[in-house]
Amino acid sequence: DAGVTQSPTHLIKTRGQQVTLRCSPKSGHDTVSWYQQALGQGPQFIFQYYEEEERQRGNFPDRFSGHQFPNYSSELNVNALLLGDSALYLCASSRTTWRGGMNEQFFGPGTRLTVL
Amino acid sequence: AQSVTQPDIHITVSEGASLELRCNYSYGATPYLFWYVQSPGQGLQLLLKYFSGDTLVQGIKGFEAEFKRSQSSFNLRKPSVHWSDAAEYFCAVRSYNTDKLIFGTGTRLQVFP
Numbered sequence: 581d582a583g584v585t586q587s588p589t590h591l592i593k594t595r596g597q598q599v600t601l602r603c604s605p606k607s608g609h610d611t612v613s614w615y616q617q618a619l620g621q622g623p624q625f626i627f628q629y630y631e632e633e634e635r636q637r638g639n640f641p642d643r644f645s646g647h648q649f650p651n652y653s654s655e656l657n658v659n660a661l662l663l664g665d666s667a668l669y670l671c672a673s674s675r676t677t678w679r680g681g682m683n684e685q686f687f688g689p690g691t692r693l694t695v696l
Numbered sequence: 697a698q699s700v701t702q703p704d705i706h707i708t709v710s711e712g713a714s715l716e717l718r719c720n721y722s723y724g725a726t727p728y729l730f731w732y733v734q735s736p737g738q739g740l741q742l743l744l745k746y747f748s749g750d751t752l753v754q755g756i757k758g759f760e761a762e763f764k765r766s767q768s769s770f771n772l773r774k775p776s777v778h779w780s781d782a783a784e785y786f787c788a789v790r791s792y793n794t795d796k797l798i799f800g801t802g803t804r805l806q807v808f809p
Contacts, residue, residue: 622786622799636796687739
């Protein structure tokens with residue numbers, strides 16, 4: 581089991597550009613969540629995808645968008661990059677149960693985005 | 697609003713010493729609580745979790761945590777720290793109906809030989 585994988589590992593962009601980050605969930609998982617972790621901070625929830633739809637969203641602007649594919653993998657897109665978008669972007673996968681029980685999230689190693 | 701506070705930004709201990717990392721949460725109902733560890737260049741690894749039952753929870757790598765409702769705390773403990781425990785530790789809370797995790801700002805643990 582490969583666990584949660586993310587690509588690329590590192591990325592450097594300039595202000596105003598657009599970026600796409602990718603995530604493959606752990607085998608058997610159908611739900612993907614994205615978090616932004618700024619330097620020296622805890623991860624902040626961006627949004628969550630389930631059944632190819634955005635199910636929940638944190639306090640992030642519309643410049644942040646996502647997508648989930650039929651194979652449950654996911655992309656995070658950020659448009660019009662700002663210097664403040666520099667951070668570690670973490671993907672977490674989980675399995676949604678019908679009871680809404682506690683679904684443990686497994687995290688990937690993250691993508692380090694630097695905006696110059 | 698739900699929140700998590702980790703009062704200690706940085707803690708230094710000697711190898712073999714005991715450890716306690718503090719976590720306080722703000723949440724109206726019974727929370728789901730987690731402790732994660734993050735090593736440099738790695739993602740978050742779950743150490744332990746609490747959602748009901750016994751208030752003393754055992755986790756991996758010899759860690760344990762105790763849920764105290766009266767103090768809104770969920771402190772992480774280890775009786776004897778190893779050099780490999782040096783990392784960043786995050787406490788998190790999750791509400792019942794969502795998968796959204798709210799993290800504290802983390803505590804960096806440094807271990808001296």
